Amino acid sequence: MRFDYRPIGVIDTPWDGPENMPIQPAGAAGVEGTVRLFEEYREGLQDIEGFSHIILLYHFHRSRSFELRVIPYLDTRPHGVFATRAPRRPNPIGLSVVRLLRVEGGTLYIRDVDMLDGTPLLDIKPFVPEFDVPRDVRAGWLEELQHAARGRRSDDRFAG
Template structure:
């Protein structure tokens, strides 16, 4: 089976290269970006401004390499690709939870961004605390890096 996905728009951010990008957007929450949707999807933004956060689903367009194991930031050893958030994934699909600032026409403005400039946007979903938040969460190998709070090396 072959799947074809077409972008609904483009994410524009100040990140043109890896240096300076956070490993997760919440670690550098003062940086703003926006997603510009194709005009035919503008009506889909209706009522999204009633949510504080959104989940952006996008394509890691700058990555061409695919790996089954990867060496994540903060870690010295490789882990399976499905146990890390590396862009070297089989389908190169990324997700980010962003904080919504405003919506103007076909643009969604947000911060807590960790996405490269001109990234193809595949979908947007509202972050719903009652659906998305989980209790008693285990975070595998990542837990040891956060046992004393957020580590200093959260920016690439």
């Protein structure tokens, strides 16, 4: 089976390379970007401005290959790629919850961006606490380390 996904827009951010950029939106607090939705999809934005946060799904376009065990930014030990948020994955799809500031035409002004400039956008969904924040959450190997994402910056270890 193959899936022929096409980008529906482009995400513009201040980050032009993986060196020294945030590894999650939590580490990108206040950093603004835009989503430019292609003309043919703009009708699909109706009612989006009522949401304070949106989920962006995008293609890690600068990731080339993948490994099934990786040493992620927040640890020195290897973990299975599916137990991490590493950008090099069999299907290089990224997910970020960002704040939606305003919508002007087909442009969404967003904050807390942790993706590279020019990242192709695959989908937008509204963030809904009742749907997206489960109770009794465990964070696995990240339990003690997750808060360090605020201060951690990436490097080029996942490039190529």
